[in-house]
Amino acid sequence: MGMKDTAIVGFAETKIVEKSDKDVWELGADILESLLDSTGFEKQEIDGLILSSSMTGSGNCFWSQTTADQLALEVDFCQTVDIGGCSPTAALARAAIAIDAGLCTTVLCLFADTQAAENNQRPRSFQAEWTVPQGVLGPPTSFGFISSRYDHQFGLDLRALGKLAVAQRDGALLNDLACEKLRKPITVDDYINSRMIADPVRLLDSVMVCDGASGLLITSKKNAARKGLDKIVVPVGYGERTTYRASESIVDVTDTGHRIAGERAFKQAGMKASDIASFHPYDDFIIAIMLQMEMLGFCKQGEGAAFIREHEFNHLGDLPLNTGGGQISAGQVGLAGGGTNLVEAVRQLFGAGGKRQVKNTKNALVTGIGGIPYARNWSSSVVMILTPNA
Amino acid sequence: MTAINDTLHITREPPKWRTHSRPFWDATREKKLIIQYDKEVGKYQFFPRPTSIFTGKRRNLEWREVSGKGEVYSFTTVHRARPPFQGHEPFFIAVVRLKEDVQVMGNMVNCTLEQMKIGLPVKPYWAPLTNGTHLLMFEPDV
Numbered sequence: 001m002g003m004k005d006t007a008i009v010g011f012a013e014t015k016i017v018e019k020s021d022k023d024v025w026e027l028g029a030d031i032l033e034s035l036l037d038s039t040g041f042e043k044q045e046i047d048g049l050i051l052s053s054s055m056t057g058s059g060n061c062f063w064s065q066t067t068a069d070q071l072a073l074e075v076d077f078c079q080t081v082d083i084g085g086c087s088p089t090a091a092l093a094r095a096a097i098a099i100d101a102g103l104c105t106t107v108l109c110l111f112a113d114t115q116a117a118e119n120n121q122r123p124r125s126f127q128a129e130w131t132v133p134q135g136v137l138g139p140p141t142s143f144g145f146i147s148s149r150y151d152h153q154f155g156l157d158l159r160a161l162g163k164l165a166v167a168q169r170d171g172a173l174l175n176d177l178a179c180e181k182l183r184k185p186i187t188v189d190d191y192i193n194s195r196m197i198a199d200p201v202r203l204l205d206s207v208m209v210c211d212g213a214s215g216l217l218i219t220s221k222k223n224a225a226r227k228g229l230d231k232i233v234v235p236v237g238y239g240e241r242t243t244y245r246a247s248e249s250i251v252d253v254t255d256t257g258h259r260i261a262g263e264r265a266f267k268q269a270g271m272k273a274s275d276i277a278s279f280h281p282y283d284d285f286i287i288a289i290m291l292q293m294e295m296l297g298f299c300k301q302g303e304g305a306a307f308i309r310e311h312e313f314n315h316l317g318d319l320p321l322n323t324g325g326g327q328i329s330a331g332q333v334g335l336a337g338g339g340t341n342l343v344e345a346v347r348q349l350f351g352a353g354g355k356r357q358v359k360n361t362k363n364a365l366v367t368g369i370g371g372i373p374y375a376r377n378w379s380s381s382v383v384m385i386l387t388p389n390a
Numbered sequence: 391m392t393a394i395n396d397t398l399h400i401t402r403e404p405p406k407w408r409t410h411s412r413p414f415w416d417a418t419r420e421k422k423l424i425i426q427y428d429k430e431v432g433k434y435q436f437f438p439r440p441t442s443i444f445t446g447k448r449r450n451l452e453w454r455e456v457s458g459k460g461e462v463y464s465f466t467t468v469h470r471a472r473p474p475f476q477g478h479e480p481f482f483i484a485v486v487r488l489k490e491d492v493q494v495m496g497n498m499v500n501c502t503l504e505q506m507k508i509g510l511p512v513k514p515y516w517a518p519l520t521n522g523t524h525l526l527m528f529e530p531d532v
Contacts, residue, residue, distance in 0.1 A: 005527050044479050088398055128405060128406065129405040129406065129407065129411060129437075130405075130437045130495070131401045131495060132405075133403070133404075133519075133525055134483055134495060134496055134497050134518070134525070134527070135397060135400075135468060135471050135472075135474060135475035135478075135481060135497065136483055136495065137468065137470065137471055139469060141466055143464045143485055144465075144466025144467075144468070144483075145464040145465055145483070145484075147462070147466075148465055148466060148508065149463065149464035149485075149508070152464070152508045168529070172477075195469070196467075196469040196470075197469055197470045198466040198468050198469065198470070198483075199466055199467040199468075199480075200430050200466075200467060230513070239393070246443060247443050247444055247493055248443075248485060249433060249434060249435050249436065249443070249493070250492065251491045252491075253464065253485075284433065297456040308500055323530045374437055374495065375485045375494070375495050
């Protein structure tokens, strides 16, 4: 696979806000302009467009095509990726594939959603028939029973989970683009004492839906060199798994598709978890971070809390984690939220972390979680390993 | 003992069935639980799917009546809900593992906070819906 022959040449993100007063396409246009400015590319050089799904765009069956039209991008490859919170990282993988296959040369990956201001979602899933009548509130309920089961099997260490919440919040304090409402310091006790949502899931375990956009510009390594862009980030390993264990009627909800996606990504990159310099896991709920540590091999299954106690996760720590606050402390930009941690990883590898720059930029690990299935953990898991010019 | 809302007085819209789930809902009119069984592999599946989750061969699926007895695999106590459940918190949502090895989600009734635990034996509780069908919930099997 020629994924390593592609280069991320630019990244962009807007301020994350509680409710956007700008149209979702205007946010997209902000991202486009920012990427053109930072890379020196002309709009006409962009010949591919890949979008993450968007709650705002979800009423439109022509979402990628309509967005290309709004931004006046004439492209040879155009699609929306619809695997929930995995979509932004999966969009980057698909951009690399499309470039490698010769379908296009330069791709705008755009992650924009204004779910808080304009949610057009009309889900057609199991939910209306099988969970809504029981009062299931989607993700918080699922993470409630995932957490209860984890507690039963391994024990739940609230102070360890709180340590992750505090580390992410400290990142948001250093991130001017994080949602202002969330940029207030918290302690482990604040985390433990925060309001119960779906026992044992608390308010400070959970993401807050926000609005905003982010994006990446991806081109072939050859083209980046031709343009004189020496600062690039390269995807070197990727794994994706949707509907893990779909063919089984009973599953262990503490075992997730990241086990498989991670194995594939690490093998492709020729790395293991202990090689990772900074970690940018998808964070819809705090416990999801710990489950991913276990599934990706940072520690054994059930030993996440001990691993958390032994490591430091702020930007100066030995394993910097979601250094911009993650979604939980920067705000979840609807279905584009996976872009927040992805762009933070790229930002760090570009050395553009500013006040929160990590020291070790030899690589970064990004993940995605997408979709909440019936009585399981989540529907899609993706894992991407990035390096600076490799 | 800490009482948890049984949610029985909440008015719920009867779910719209799909062509492949209609037999399930029809059976609930008589408080019967039928679930899909793949006769080739000898395994059950839930919720009703358009095909066998095991083999992809829908012709091997049949409906079988089961007792609905099982035990709590996991649960959450919901403290924040949307209408029409809002204001009726706290209430339980349980994931129940039936004896037939399928996982089913449902509200738990007639159960205190102290009683609720993983491994608790449960049996079906059928809550009437306005169209004559019933919603499958659970209660302790004591």
